[in-house]
Amino acid sequence: MTIDRDFARFGSKSFAINKINTVDVREKKLRGKGAAIAVGVVAAVLLLAAYSGQGEGFGVFGAIAAIVAVLMYRRRDIYEYGLILVSSSSEEQLLTTRDRDEIDTLRAAVEKAMVGRGRQ
Template sequence: MIYQQGKVSVDQHFARFGSKSYAIDKINSVDVRIDKKNSNVWMLFAICALMALTIGFKSIGGWAVILVFSVIAFLTYRNQPAPVYHLMLATSSGEIQATSAGDRDAIADLRNAIESAMTQKV
Protein backbone atom coordinates (compact mmCIF):
# COMPACT_ATOMS: atom_id res chain seq x y z
CA MET A 1 0.00 0.00 0.00
CA ILE A 2 1.49 3.31 -1.10
CA TYR A 3 -1.22 5.56 0.39
CA GLN A 4 -4.15 5.04 2.76
CA GLN A 5 -6.40 7.78 4.16
CA GLY A 6 -10.01 7.04 5.04
CA LYS A 7 -11.78 5.55 2.00
CA VAL A 8 -8.97 6.57 -0.35
CA SER A 9 -6.10 4.19 -1.06
CA VAL A 10 -3.39 3.75 -3.66
CA ASP A 11 -1.35 0.63 -4.35
CA GLN A 12 0.77 -0.47 -7.31
CA HIS A 13 -2.27 -1.50 -9.35
CA PHE A 14 -5.28 0.59 -8.27
CA ALA A 15 -6.29 3.99 -6.96
CA ARG A 16 -9.48 3.59 -4.92
CA PHE A 17 -11.83 6.42 -4.01
CA GLY A 18 -14.69 4.99 -1.96
CA SER A 19 -16.53 2.58 -4.25
CA LYS A 20 -14.68 3.71 -7.41
CA SER A 21 -11.41 2.11 -8.50
CA TYR A 22 -9.09 3.23 -11.27
CA ALA A 23 -6.33 1.04 -12.67
CA ILE A 24 -3.00 2.82 -12.28
CA ASP A 25 -1.85 1.73 -15.75
CA LYS A 26 -4.97 3.38 -17.27
CA ILE A 27 -4.29 6.79 -15.69
CA ASN A 28 -2.50 9.09 -18.16
CA SER A 29 -1.99 12.11 -15.92
CA VAL A 30 -2.90 13.58 -12.55
CA ASP A 31 -3.80 17.22 -12.00
CA VAL A 32 -4.84 19.34 -9.03
CA ARG A 33 -7.28 22.18 -9.59
CA ILE A 34 -8.10 24.88 -7.10
CA ASP A 35 -11.64 26.16 -6.69
CA LYS A 36 -11.34 29.52 -4.96
CA LYS A 37 -14.63 31.00 -3.96
CA ASN A 38 -13.02 34.38 -3.77
CA SER A 39 -15.25 37.25 -2.83
CA ASN A 40 -14.06 40.71 -3.71
CA VAL A 41 -16.70 42.43 -1.58
CA TRP A 42 -13.99 43.37 0.91
CA MET A 43 -12.35 45.47 -1.84
CA LEU A 44 -15.53 47.52 -2.20
CA PHE A 45 -15.49 48.42 1.48
CA ALA A 46 -11.74 49.15 1.38
CA ILE A 47 -12.25 51.46 -1.61
CA CYS A 48 -15.11 53.22 0.19
CA ALA A 49 -12.86 53.72 3.21
CA LEU A 50 -10.09 55.13 1.01
CA MET A 51 -12.51 57.41 -0.81
CA ALA A 52 -13.85 58.70 2.49
CA LEU A 53 -10.27 59.27 3.64
CA THR A 54 -9.30 61.18 0.49
CA ILE A 55 -12.40 63.34 0.62
CA GLY A 56 -11.01 64.57 3.89
CA PHE A 57 -13.51 64.08 6.66
CA LYS A 58 -12.57 66.52 9.39
CA SER A 59 -15.20 65.65 11.93
CA ILE A 60 -15.30 62.72 14.32
CA GLY A 61 -18.32 61.36 12.42
CA GLY A 62 -16.24 61.20 9.25
CA TRP A 63 -13.56 59.18 10.98
CA ALA A 64 -16.25 56.86 12.31
CA VAL A 65 -17.42 56.21 8.73
CA ILE A 66 -13.83 55.42 7.68
CA LEU A 67 -13.41 53.12 10.67
CA VAL A 68 -16.68 51.28 9.96
CA PHE A 69 -15.78 50.72 6.29
CA SER A 70 -12.28 49.58 7.26
CA VAL A 71 -13.56 47.10 9.86
CA ILE A 72 -16.15 45.69 7.46
CA ALA A 73 -13.47 45.34 4.75
CA PHE A 74 -11.15 43.52 7.16
CA LEU A 75 -13.85 41.15 8.44
CA THR A 76 -15.11 40.38 4.94
CA TYR A 77 -11.57 39.64 3.76
CA ARG A 78 -10.85 37.48 6.79
CA ASN A 79 -14.04 35.40 6.43
CA GLN A 80 -13.52 34.36 2.81
CA PRO A 81 -14.20 30.66 2.24
CA ALA A 82 -11.15 28.41 2.08
CA PRO A 83 -10.21 27.04 -1.35
CA VAL A 84 -11.21 23.51 -2.34
CA TYR A 85 -8.65 21.32 -4.11
CA HIS A 86 -9.84 18.82 -6.73
CA LEU A 87 -7.74 15.83 -7.80
CA MET A 88 -8.35 15.18 -11.48
CA LEU A 89 -7.39 11.96 -13.26
CA ALA A 90 -7.00 11.88 -17.04
CA THR A 91 -7.71 8.51 -18.60
CA SER A 92 -8.41 7.42 -22.16
CA SER A 93 -12.11 7.82 -21.32
CA GLY A 94 -11.69 11.46 -20.35
CA GLU A 95 -11.01 13.54 -17.29
CA ILE A 96 -12.50 12.52 -13.95
CA GLN A 97 -12.69 14.38 -10.66
CA ALA A 98 -11.51 11.66 -8.30
CA THR A 99 -11.79 13.50 -4.99
CA SER A 100 -11.88 16.93 -3.38
CA ALA A 101 -10.59 18.31 -0.11
CA GLY A 102 -9.88 21.58 1.62
CA ASP A 103 -6.46 20.32 2.68
CA ARG A 104 -3.85 21.13 0.05
CA ASP A 105 -1.23 18.88 1.62
CA ALA A 106 -3.55 15.85 1.67
CA ILE A 107 -4.33 16.27 -2.03
CA ALA A 108 -0.62 16.78 -2.81
CA ASP A 109 0.25 13.59 -0.90
CA LEU A 110 -2.41 11.67 -2.81
CA ARG A 111 -1.17 13.04 -6.13
CA ASN A 112 2.40 12.06 -5.25
CA ALA A 113 1.24 8.55 -4.31
CA ILE A 114 -0.56 8.07 -7.63
CA GLU A 115 2.41 9.42 -9.59
CA SER A 116 4.70 7.13 -7.61
CA ALA A 117 2.50 4.14 -8.45
CA MET A 118 2.47 5.19 -12.12
CA THR A 119 6.27 5.18 -12.29
CA GLN A 120 6.83 1.88 -10.46
CA LYS A 121 7.58 -1.13 -12.59
CA VAL A 122 5.24 -4.05 -12.13
Protein backbone atom coordinates in the same frame (compact mmCIF):
# COMPACT_ATOMS: atom_id res chain seq x y z
CA MET B 1 -8.99 5.61 -0.39
CA THR B 2 -6.43 3.00 -1.25
CA ILE B 3 -3.78 2.99 -3.91
CA ASP B 4 -1.77 -0.07 -4.86
CA ARG B 5 0.18 -1.07 -7.95
CA ASP B 6 -2.97 -2.12 -9.83
CA PHE B 7 -5.83 0.13 -8.71
CA ALA B 8 -6.58 3.54 -7.23
CA ARG B 9 -9.78 3.24 -5.20
CA PHE B 10 -11.68 6.33 -4.12
CA GLY B 11 -14.95 5.49 -2.42
CA SER B 12 -17.06 3.39 -4.78
CA LYS B 13 -14.86 4.11 -7.82
CA SER B 14 -11.80 2.15 -8.88
CA PHE B 15 -9.34 3.14 -11.57
CA ALA B 16 -6.81 0.83 -13.18
CA ILE B 17 -3.38 2.36 -12.68
CA ASN B 18 -2.22 1.34 -16.16
CA LYS B 19 -5.16 3.27 -17.73
CA ILE B 20 -4.32 6.58 -16.03
CA ASN B 21 -2.50 9.03 -18.30
CA THR B 22 -2.23 12.08 -16.06
CA VAL B 23 -2.74 13.09 -12.45
CA ASP B 24 -3.62 16.75 -11.96
CA VAL B 25 -4.35 19.02 -9.01
CA ARG B 26 -6.69 21.94 -9.62
CA GLU B 27 -6.84 24.90 -7.31
CA LYS B 28 -9.88 27.11 -6.81
CA LYS B 29 -9.86 30.26 -4.68
CA LEU B 30 -12.92 30.32 -2.44
CA ARG B 31 -12.21 33.56 -0.63
CA GLY B 32 -9.90 36.33 -1.71
CA LYS B 33 -9.27 40.00 -1.06
CA GLY B 34 -11.83 41.50 -3.48
CA ALA B 35 -14.52 42.26 -0.88
CA ALA B 36 -11.97 43.87 1.44
CA ILE B 37 -10.83 46.20 -1.33
CA ALA B 38 -14.45 47.15 -2.13
CA VAL B 39 -15.13 48.00 1.53
CA GLY B 40 -11.90 50.00 1.58
CA VAL B 41 -13.04 52.06 -1.39
CA VAL B 42 -16.37 52.76 0.35
CA ALA B 43 -14.44 53.80 3.47
CA ALA B 44 -12.28 56.17 1.45
CA VAL B 45 -15.33 57.77 -0.18
CA LEU B 46 -17.03 58.25 3.20
CA LEU B 47 -13.89 59.71 4.77
CA LEU B 48 -13.43 62.09 1.83
CA ALA B 49 -17.05 63.20 2.19
CA ALA B 50 -16.50 63.87 5.89
CA TYR B 51 -13.27 65.76 5.17
CA SER B 52 -14.99 67.97 2.60
CA GLY B 53 -17.56 69.04 5.20
CA GLN B 54 -20.51 66.90 4.18
CA GLY B 55 -21.15 65.80 7.77
CA GLU B 56 -19.56 64.14 10.76
CA GLY B 57 -21.64 60.99 10.31
CA PHE B 58 -19.73 60.21 7.14
CA GLY B 59 -16.48 60.26 9.13
CA VAL B 60 -17.77 57.82 11.75
CA PHE B 61 -19.11 55.40 9.14
CA GLY B 62 -15.94 55.83 7.08
CA ALA B 63 -13.75 54.97 10.08
CA ILE B 64 -15.85 51.90 10.87
CA ALA B 65 -15.72 50.80 7.22
CA ALA B 66 -11.93 51.29 7.19
CA ILE B 67 -11.50 49.07 10.25
CA VAL B 68 -13.74 46.40 8.71
CA ALA B 69 -11.75 46.58 5.45
CA VAL B 70 -8.44 46.11 7.27
CA LEU B 71 -9.78 43.13 9.23
CA MET B 72 -11.18 41.54 6.06
CA TYR B 73 -7.93 42.08 4.18
CA ARG B 74 -5.86 40.44 6.92
CA ARG B 75 -7.86 37.20 6.65
CA ARG B 76 -6.09 34.44 4.85
CA ASP B 77 -7.22 33.36 1.38
CA ILE B 78 -9.00 30.00 1.28
CA TYR B 79 -8.40 27.52 -1.51
CA GLU B 80 -10.08 24.27 -2.48
CA TYR B 81 -8.02 21.58 -4.21
CA GLY B 82 -9.29 18.85 -6.50
CA LEU B 83 -7.44 15.67 -7.47
CA ILE B 84 -8.11 14.84 -11.13
CA LEU B 85 -7.29 11.58 -12.92
CA VAL B 86 -7.20 11.70 -16.71
CA SER B 87 -7.39 8.61 -18.91
CA SER B 88 -7.61 8.36 -22.67
CA SER B 89 -11.41 8.28 -22.47
CA SER B 90 -12.33 10.63 -19.63
CA GLU B 91 -11.37 13.03 -16.88
CA GLU B 92 -12.57 12.33 -13.34
CA GLN B 93 -12.37 14.47 -10.20
CA LEU B 94 -11.78 12.08 -7.33
CA LEU B 95 -11.46 14.24 -4.30
CA THR B 96 -12.08 17.82 -3.21
CA THR B 97 -10.49 19.17 -0.06
CA ARG B 98 -8.99 22.31 1.46
CA ASP B 99 -5.96 20.35 2.68
CA ARG B 100 -3.12 20.78 0.18
CA ASP B 101 -0.89 18.24 1.95
CA GLU B 102 -3.54 15.51 1.63
CA ILE B 103 -3.90 16.17 -2.11
CA ASP B 104 -0.12 16.18 -2.62
CA THR B 105 0.25 12.88 -0.72
CA LEU B 106 -2.46 11.20 -2.81
CA ARG B 107 -1.05 12.57 -6.04
CA ALA B 108 2.41 11.23 -5.16
CA ALA B 109 0.95 7.79 -4.31
CA VAL B 110 -0.88 7.57 -7.66
CA GLU B 111 2.22 8.72 -9.55
CA LYS B 112 4.38 6.10 -7.78
CA ALA B 113 1.89 3.40 -8.70
CA MET B 114 1.84 4.65 -12.30
CA VAL B 115 5.57 4.11 -12.66
CA GLY B 116 5.44 0.72 -10.95
CA ARG B 117 6.95 1.71 -7.61
CA GLY B 118 3.76 1.75 -5.51
CA ARG B 119 3.66 -1.09 -3.00
CA GLN B 120 1.10 -0.07 -0.39
